Each structure stands twice: as structure tokens, then as C-alpha cells.
Amino acid sequence: MRISELSRRSGVSVPTIKYYIREELLPGGRLTSPNQADYDEQHLRRLRLIRALIGVRGLSVDATRQVLSALAEQQSSQHIVLGLALGVIPAAGPDRAAAEREPTEHEPTKQDGAVDALMRELGWRVYDGSPARAVLADTLASLQEFGVALDWTGLLPYARLAEQTARLDLDALEGAPDPLEMAERAVVLTALLEPALLALRRLAQEDESARRHGG
């Protein structure tokens, strides 16, 4: 297909496609004349994934290049493809991963031990360096600072509901025809649904409050 059709089918503008090619996120098309190139379905799938990583997950061009290159090496493992796409497995080695975690300014605290205890109790097989662990530790620290009597055991029932949510998420990714498309779906579904899940919680709280306390 021509670049104009690639643009229409991917929802990415022609100048942006050219930029991604210059930045080597996307291979160039096969030249059919000095001024014209031909693109195939593989370009389209890769471009959709780039759009999801940059436009939905908010990655930089550099971070996107790393994820794409890690995906290219690891696409035989669905588990690693998902982890890379969702950001739970860093695209670069452990040193780089530590550097990437710095912006969250997470200092090791005793709450990290609480998160370890939570993961053990749940029996979850999760990566030690996942940024989500730091988020949990920081939340526990904030709750404590605000005097809320909720420790890691209080998160257990929420975690059980998260397990059910994750099953729905993974069900929606089954049957993706290839690793690139599964990675794109994972990014889009996980990131786009986040505000909706929080909105559903607010509305469900309102309904539950109406049931308990009268509307």
C-alpha cells in the first residue's frame, strides 16, 4: 500500500509516519520508484503498536525504540511480550531499569516489606523491579500519614478483585493473531480502561451509598 493508505488505516498522519521512519522506529517501505514506496501489513501492525506506546502509554521515542527492539528479540514468549508492552518488565537491562525508576523518587522504606508480604500472601509471580510495587508501597505510606487504619492486609480483598479484573483483561487479549497485535491490544486496553475503572468505582460507591443510606 502507499503511505497515504498506511496513514488512513493506522490513524497516523503522513508527516508523523515519515518522522518515525527517520527515527528508525519503523522500517522504510520498499521503493517502487525514486519517489514512491510500498508498505505492507507488517508496517501497519508495527505502526499501530507505535501509536499505542507513544499516544496511549505516553512513552518517549527513545523508550518506544527500546520496547520495540526488546519485543523483536522476545516475541516467541507471550508472557514477556505482555510484560514489555504493559511496562512491568523493563525494556532494557537491570541497570537501565533502576535508572528509569528514579523519576518516581521511590526511596526504599519499610513499606516495601509490606508489599513483599502482600505478594507472598497472594502467591503472585511478579517481577521484583516492577514500578507497580513502588506505587503500592507509596500508597501504604500515604495512608499511614493520613491516619487511615489500612495496612497491607487491608489491600488483600482489593487484590482479589484485581485478580478477577486481570482475568477479564487477559481474556480480551486471547486470540490476537501475532505478538505485535497482542502487544498493541494490551497497551490500549490496559491504559484506556484505567480512567473508566476508576469512574465505575465512583459510580458504584454512589449506588452503594444510596442503598445503605437512602438516595
Add this chain to the structure above:
Amino acid sequence: MRISELSRRSGVSVPTIKYYIREELLPGGRLTSPNQADYDEQHLRRLRLIRALIGVRGLSVDATRQVLSALAEQQSSQHIVLGLALGVIPAAGPDRAAAEREPTEHEPTKQDGAVDALMRELGWRVYDGSPARAVLADTLASLQEFGVALDWTGLLPYARLAEQTARLDLDALEGAPDPLEMAERAVVLTALLEPALLALRRLAQEDESARRHGG
């Protein structure tokens, strides 16, 4: 108690307390000498709620003043106190509420009808003007734009899990000794847990992926 003790027990600095008094968010203390005032438990409870509304929910001083004044009028109804604290019921009348919704730039779309259908199917008793409805409509529109085959019926199982989450949330608010404290707990718990719930989802996805695809 003196202002220094009020500061220590609320976690709000003395200059900030003085600023809240000038802004009439908090009534002044009872003067015991020309330069000294006495504060009571009611001041402490109100100050904690102000800290939660401004520091956790991120409201402006003006919006906080409106919520506090609406709470003072409505504190006999637990349902309305919760709705005000959680932001599902606007603190000012419907005109003001419409104006407040403008910053979200939500234009009425056909997705609003989809959200209505979802609420009917769930049987949820929720306020028509809740900002959370607009978030759901915008999410459905984004999913469509990205070609994800998930319409409002796809949100139903997530909504059922949100009902269970909301029951846990409301359980944690039971037994609050007075409306101000219930409002503060509602704000703190709802807002502080949001990143943790999303983090639990990511970790649960990773675990579920390990189970399905091998770690």
C-alpha cells in the same frame, strides 16, 4: 488547644492554618488573650477534612469552601455527605455544576446513550450530572477510535467488580463518629487508593500472564 498543637495533630503547618482562617475555610479559635486563641476537636476535624479536600482531592480553596458549606447544610444525610465528599454530587446548584464540567471538554455524544444503557442494565442509582459518566463516555469513544471491539456491554463485568470494590470502600467508612470525619475518610480512602488499585491490576495481569503463558 493552641495553634501549635492543632498543627501537630492535623499535619497542617501554622502559616497554612492561618491562611485557611483568613480564607474563612476554618473558623478562628476562641481568643484567650489578645495574641492567643484556643482551638477544639471540631477545628481539628474540620482541618483534617480541608487537608483531604485540598491536599488529596486537589480542590481549589473556592471549591473547598463550597463543599464545606454544602456539607454544613446537608450533614443529616449520610448519602449526600458522601456524594459531596466524593465529588459525585456537585457542591453548587445545577448551573454551577454544568459550568464545572466544562473543563473536561465533554461534548454530548452517542456514547452518553451507551453509558445510560449501562447504568440501566446495572440498576445503579446514580446522579445524572456525575463527571464519572462523562469519563465512561469518553473511554468508550477512545476504545472505538483505537479499533478495540469493546462496547458498553464489555464494561458490565468490570462494573460488577466495581460494585464489590465499592462495598469494601463503604465498609471502611462505617462507624465514622461524625459526618465531617466520614467525609474526610471518604476523600482520603477513595483518592489515595486509586493508584494502588491500578497498580494491583498491573501486577495481577503479570501474574495471570505468567499462569497462562509461563513465566
